[in-house]
Amino acid sequence: MKALQWQGVNKLSVGTVPDPELRNPGDVIVKVTRTVTCGSDLHLIGGYIPFMEKGDVLGHEFLGEVVEVGPDVRNHRVGDRVVVSSFISCGNCWYCDQKLYSLCDNGNTNPVITETLWGQAPGGCFGYSHAMGGNAGSHAEYIRVPFADVGAFTVPEGVSDERALFASDSAATGWMGADLGGVKPGDVVAVWGAGAVGQMAARAAVLLGADRVIVIDRLDNRLRQVEQHIGAETINYESTDVAGELRERSGGRGPDVCIEAVGMEAHAPGPQFGYDQIKQQLRLQTDRPIAVREAIHACRKGGSVFVLGVYAGFVDKFPLGALMNKGLTVRGAQMHGQRYIPMLLDRMAKGEVTTEHLATHVMPLDQAPEGYRMFKDKKDDCVRAVFVP
Amino acid sequence: MSRTGKALLIVVPLAAGAAVAVKRRRAGTPVSRRNHVVTVYRPLSELESAPLPGTLKEIADETEISMRPAPGDRGTEIAVHIPEGSNVSDGDVRRALRETRSLLEAGDVLLPSGPPATETTALNRPLQAATRHGREGGLL
Incomplete structure (x- = not known):
C-alpha cells in the first residue's frame, strides 16, 4: 500500500x-x-x-x-x-x-x-x-x-x-486543556497558539462558560479564524504586549486559566527566541518553552496553567519562582x-x-x-x- | 538542521542504546538486584484464586514472587525477587511483569505493528537494538 x-x-x-x-x-x-x-x-x-x-x-x-x-x-x-x-x-x-x-x-x-x-x-x-x-x-x-x-x-x-x-x-486535545485546566463559568481564559488545538481549546472554554476567551498568535489568518469560527478574542503577539494586554482585559488580575498550545518549537519576538533557539540547536535544552514561560508569568495568582503543546525533555529558565510564589497549578498531558x-x-x-x-x-x-x-x-x-x- | 544538530541526532540514540546495553549487562550482577514491582488493577483475591498467567509463570520456579493489596483500591502489588544463583535476569522479570499485568488487565499483550516498513541504517541500529528489548529495559 x-x-x-x-x-x-x-x-x-x-x-x-x-x-x-x-x-x-x-x-x-x-x-x-x-x-x-x-x-x-x-x-x-x-x-x-x-x-x-x-x-x-x-x-x-x-x-x-x-x-x-x-x-x-x-x-x-x-x-x-x-x-x-x-x-x-x-x-x-x-x-x-x-x-x-x-x-x-x-x-x-x-x-x-x-x-x-x-x-x-x-x-x-x-x-x-x-x-x-x-x-x-x-x-x-x-x-x-x-x-x-x-x-x-x-x-x-x-x-x-x-x-x-x-x-x-485536535478537538479532544483542546477540550482536555480547558476541562482539566479547570475552566468555569465566568473565567477569563488565555490560549497560546491559534493552530487547530489552540482553536479547539478556545472553543471548549467558550462552551464551558468562560466569560472571556483570548487567543494569542502571530499569524493573522489564524487569528481571523478564531474570531470568525471560534467566537473568541485575539492578540497578535508581534504587535501587542501580551502580558499588559491580558492584564488589561482581565481587570488587572491576569487570566484564571492559561492554556499553552504551542509546544517545543515556539517562536517569539526579541532576544528570548534567539537564546532558546541556540540552546535547542546545540542540544543544551531539548525544547523552547517560550509560551509556557509567558503563560506562567501572565496567569493570575492561584490560577491554572495547562500545557497542551508537546515537549520532549528539558528546558532552561523555567519560572519556578513565579509558579511557587503565585500558587499556580500547572498540569499537562497527552x-x-x-x-x-x-x-x-x-x-x-x-x-x-x-x-x-x-x-x-x-x-x-x-x-x-x-x-x-x-x-x-x-x-x-x-x-x-x-x-x- | 545544523551539522551539530545532525551529529547530536546520531549521538542521542547511540547514548540511549549504550545506556540500555550497560543496564542489560549490569542486570546480571548481584549488586543491582532489587525487587521488581508492578501494580495490577485486579483484586488480590482474584489473583490468588488461580496461577498467574503468562511469562511470569514461566520464571516462577527461579524467582520469589509475593503479592499484597495495593492501597487506595489500586489493585494488587506483585513483587519479584531474583535469588542468588538464579538464571533469570532483571530484563526477564521486567518483561514478565509487564506481560502478565497486561494479560490480567487487558486480556492480551499488545504486539508491535507489522509487518515493518522501516530499514536498518547505521543511524537507527542502536534504536532498533533498544526497541527489540522494549519491555525488558526501563526502570521497573
Missing part, C-alpha cells in the same frame, strides 16, 4: 509499504479516508524527537472505514465509519479507569525509552516514533488499530468526514481522546463544535511531502493539510 514515510531529518517521501495485519484479537484494520498533519509531527520530521527509523509511517489524526475485524472486537463491524483516538489505550488498567487514557499501562509495546527519560511510560500513539510504541501511522491507505473497542468510535450519520476527522486528536471523543461527536452533530475551516488544504496522499512543507512554512495560509489516500 501507499504511505508517507520519514526518510531522515526533514526528508519525507511517499512509498510502498506492506499492508498492515491484525496482530491481536482486539485489532481492526481501517481503510483511511482522511488523515491530517499535526504540529507535533514537525518535531519528529525535524529530528527534535530522535526516536524515528528510516521508513516509519507518520500520522496520528485520522478517520476511515473498518475493513477487517479481529475475533475479540465487539463494538465494530466491517463497513463502520470510525474516528480513532490518536493514543492507544487498553481501557482496563487503573489509568484508563481514571479516564487518563494517554497514560495507559498496556498501550505502549516499547516502554524502555520513555520510562528511562521520564520515570514512567505513557501509552502508545500512532505514527509518533518508537518512543511511543513504533506504531505505523495513518498517512497510509490502511492502518491497524489495536484495542479497537476502546479507541475507535463510530461517527454519527449527521457528522461529515471533514468535521469528524478532528475529533481524533490527550485522553477516549474520554472526550463521544461527547465531541455529539457536539459536532449539534453544530457546537465545527472544524471544517481548519482543513485549509486538502490533497491526495501522493502530495503529502508538499503538504507538510506548506504546513511547516505556513505557506498559502495553511492551517492544516488533510490527505485523502
Whole structure:
C-alpha cells in the first residue's frame, strides 16, 4: 500500500509499504479516508524527537472505514465509519479507569525509552516514533488499530468526514486543556497558539462558560479564524504586549486559566527566541518553552496553567519562582481522546463544535511531502493539510 | 538542521542504546538486584484464586514472587525477587511483569505493528537494538 514515510531529518517521501495485519484479537484494520498533519509531527520530521527509523509511517489524526475485524472486537463491524483516538489505550488498567487514557499501562509495546527519560511510560500513539510504541501511522491507505473497542468510535450519520476527522486528536486535545485546566463559568481564559488545538481549546472554554476567551498568535489568518469560527478574542503577539494586554482585559488580575498550545518549537519576538533557539540547536535544552514561560508569568495568582503543546525533555529558565510564589497549578498531558471523543461527536452533530475551516488544504496522499512543507512554512495560509489516500 | 544538530541526532540514540546495553549487562550482577514491582488493577483475591498467567509463570520456579493489596483500591502489588544463583535476569522479570499485568488487565499483550516498513541504517541500529528489548529495559 501507499504511505508517507520519514526518510531522515526533514526528508519525507511517499512509498510502498506492506499492508498492515491484525496482530491481536482486539485489532481492526481501517481503510483511511482522511488523515491530517499535526504540529507535533514537525518535531519528529525535524529530528527534535530522535526516536524515528528510516521508513516509519507518520500520522496520528485520522478517520476511515473498518475493513477487517479481529475475533475479540465487539463494538465494530466491517463497513463502520470510525474516528480513532490518536493514543492507544487498553481501557482496563487503573489509568484508563481514571479516564487518563494517554497514560495507559498496556498501550505502549516499547516502554524502555520513555520510562528511562521520564520515570514512567505513557501509552502508545500512532505514527509518533518508537518512543511511543513504533506504531505505523495513518498517512497510509490502511492502518491497524489495536484495542479497537476502546479507541475507535463510530461517527454519527449527521457528522461529515471533514468535521469528524478532528475529533481524533485536535478537538479532544483542546477540550482536555480547558476541562482539566479547570475552566468555569465566568473565567477569563488565555490560549497560546491559534493552530487547530489552540482553536479547539478556545472553543471548549467558550462552551464551558468562560466569560472571556483570548487567543494569542502571530499569524493573522489564524487569528481571523478564531474570531470568525471560534467566537473568541485575539492578540497578535508581534504587535501587542501580551502580558499588559491580558492584564488589561482581565481587570488587572491576569487570566484564571492559561492554556499553552504551542509546544517545543515556539517562536517569539526579541532576544528570548534567539537564546532558546541556540540552546535547542546545540542540544543544551531539548525544547523552547517560550509560551509556557509567558503563560506562567501572565496567569493570575492561584490560577491554572495547562500545557497542551508537546515537549520532549528539558528546558532552561523555567519560572519556578513565579509558579511557587503565585500558587499556580500547572498540569499537562497527552490527550485522553477516549474520554472526550463521544461527547465531541455529539457536539459536532449539534453544530457546537465545527472544524471544517481548519482543513485549509486538502490533497491526495501522493502530495503529502508538499503538504507538510506548506504546513511547516505556513505557506498559502495553511492551517492544516488533510490527505485523502 | 545544523551539522551539530545532525551529529547530536546520531549521538542521542547511540547514548540511549549504550545506556540500555550497560543496564542489560549490569542486570546480571548481584549488586543491582532489587525487587521488581508492578501494580495490577485486579483484586488480590482474584489473583490468588488461580496461577498467574503468562511469562511470569514461566520464571516462577527461579524467582520469589509475593503479592499484597495495593492501597487506595489500586489493585494488587506483585513483587519479584531474583535469588542468588538464579538464571533469570532483571530484563526477564521486567518483561514478565509487564506481560502478565497486561494479560490480567487487558486480556492480551499488545504486539508491535507489522509487518515493518522501516530499514536498518547505521543511524537507527542502536534504536532498533533498544526497541527489540522494549519491555525488558526501563526502570521497573
